[in-house]
Every structure is written in structure tokens, then in C-alpha cells.
Amino acid sequence: MFLAAAENPLNASDLIFPVLECIHIAGFTILLGTIGLVDLRILGLGLRTQKPAEIARDVGPWTLIGLVLVLISGPLLFSSDPDMYYLNPSFLVKMVLLALAIPFHYLVRRKVALANGSGVGSKIVACTSLALWVGVIFGGIFIGFVNQLR
Numbered sequence: 288m289f290l291a292a293a294e295n296p297l298n299a300s301d302l303i304f305p306v307l308e309c310i311h312i313a314g315f316t317i318l319l320g321t322i323g324l325v326d327l328r329i330l331g332l333g334l335r336t337q338k339p340a341e342i343a344r345d346v347g348p349w350t351l352i353g354l355v356l357v358l359i360s361g362p363l364l365f366s367s368d369p370d371m372y373y374l375n376p377s378f379l380v381k382m383v384l385l386a387l388a389i390p391f392h393y394l395v396r397r398k399v400a401l402a403n404g405s406g407v408g409s410k411i412v413a414c415t416s417l418a419l420w421v422g423v424i425f426g427g428i429f430i431g432f433v434n435q436l437r
Contacts, residue, residue, distance in 0.1 A: 297367045304367055307360050314356025315427070319420050321346035321353065322392065325400050329413035343400040354389070377433040381426025388419035 328339045372378045396416040
């Protein structure tokens with residue numbers, strides 16, 4: 288079905304996969320850290336001297352850098368053993384949540400943040416954003432702990 292794991296250049300060294308995984312985790316740290324700052328500000332928690340729009344504009348480039356790191360490193364990690372990933376329910380949950388989180392971030396949550404949203408609707412958007420991204424993270428964490436589908 289896919290290339291054998293031994294044929295993938297990522298499997299040629301014991302260091303390539305862990306380094307790539309560190310890049311993936313660093314990307315998610317940047318991505319979630321910047322998103323979390325804005326979402327928590329929308330919820331009225333922290334950074335109260337700045338408006339959500341100011342924070343969103345300040346961290347926007349960093350959010351994009353984190354997303355790019357994740358979107359480059361993720362498929363490379365997947366290519367190291369595709370069968371292990373696509374048969375893992377935790378990975379599938381992560382991918383579904385990621386497919387929801389990215390458009391939600393750019394089509395809904397970003398607009399709320401740039402409008403300095405502070406009402407109940409804005410708080411629901413911020414909570415939804417946090418829930419989606421935290422779900423992506425937990426989906427990734429549990430890949431190593433959940434058995435593959437057979």
C-alpha cells in the first residue's frame with residue numbers, strides 16, 4: 288500500500304524522527320501559545336491592558352509561523368510510518384479536529400478577535416477555538432497510547 292518504513296529516508300537515521308518531532312512540537316507550542324493568548328484575552332483573562340485586536344495583530348505572524356512548522360513537519364512525520372498513523376483512532380481524531388480548527392481560526396475566531404469581541408458570542412468563539420486546538424494536541428499525544436484499528 289505505502290512504501291515500506293525502511294525505504295523512507297526519514298528512517299535512515301535514529302535522530303531524524305526525534306528532531307522532526309521536536310520541530311512539530313515547537314510549531315504547536317508557538318501556534319497554541321499565540322492562539323491561547325488571544326482567546327484568553329477575549330475571555331477577559333490576562334493582558335487586560337491590550338485589546339484582543341492588538342494582541343491578534345502582534346502575534347499573527349508567529350501564529351502563522353507555528354502553523355507552517357506544523358503543516359510541514361506533520362506530513363513528514365506521517366510519512367515515516369503511514370500505516371501506523373492512518374489506522375490509529377487518535378490520529379484520525381486529531382486530523383478531523385485540525386481540519387475544523389484551521390478554518391475556524393481564520394474564518395470565525397480571527398474576525399472576532401480583530402473586532403475586539405467581548406460579548407457572550409465572542410466568549411463562545413474563544414472557548415470553541417481553545418477546545419478545538421486542545422483537542423488537536425490531545426489527539427497527537429494519545430497517538431502513542433491508543434491501539435491501531437484492525
